[in-house]
Amino acid sequence: MMTQKNVNRFSVIVGIFGVLFTVLQAVIPETILQIIIALSIIVLLAIVFFILRRIYDKVIESFTNTLRHQILDSKVFCMEGKRFYERDCLVIRRNTLQFILDYLIEQSKDDSSKTLEGLGKTIADYLINDYDLEKKLKKKIEDNSGNATPSPKEVIRQWCSVEENCHWGKFDITFTDLGNNGKFRGTVTIKNNVLAKGRNSENKQLCLYFVSYFKHIISKLAGFPVCVEEKNCGTKFGDGECTFSFTPTESTI
Ligand SMILES: [Zn+2]
Secondary structure (H helix, E strand, O other): OOOHHHHHHHHHHHHHHHHHHHHHHHHOOHHHHHHHHHHHHHHHHHHHHHHHHHHHHHHHHHHHHHHOOOOOOOOOOOHHHHHHOOOOOOOOOHHHHHHHHHHHHHHOOOOHHHHHHHHHHHHHHHHHHHOOHHHHHHHHHHHHHOOOOOOHHHHHHHHHHHHHHOOOOEEEEEEEEEOOOOEEEEEEEEEOOOOOOOOOOOOOOOOHHHHHHHHHHHHHHHOOOEEEEEEEOHHHHOOOOEEEEEEEOHHHO
């Protein structure tokens, strides 16, 4: 409800604009005045559009964040992942991805593990070298928290968050420092791992893709080479939860 005071203020503002408009009409030629009014309307519409767009993004984002863990299996589009990869994303069913990988390793004449390892390395190389992953992760951290010089661990955490937002599964990462040389080892646990969920011991293990992919990505972001091993695979137990450990390669400890 508008109070009498507010109504008076509103009348004063409208009155001021009325006087201003009359003065402008007297001193500025009509054509120019029309152009100014048209430009003002365009600017006003642009501001309204911008505000509505921000509200829309926020609503969708909070919706996806709230349901993030429930929708890991679904085709609901992920705003965060989409933003990080500059909207250059594809939504694909988990089963479709598993079929593609199964088909690829069935067709490979060599050892199937080489196909998954090669695939992991190829995609990691692309993200590191062509997509400039490290720089983009650091920028995201700076945009979110203002921290312009994040530590390697913070960058690795941010990378896990992006992977999670792209629906590869729910990522949990832990680090253990190794002495004072800045090196560390750690574990990455993925619940609802896209490559393991819905599969069991009768299916092939696809996680070698992640082993290779993580090895190259973490080595880059940590700043020292690591080796990666899968400690527990959800494919064996049918629960879709996999745990990977990473440690600096011996020569670098
Ligand atoms: Zn696994």
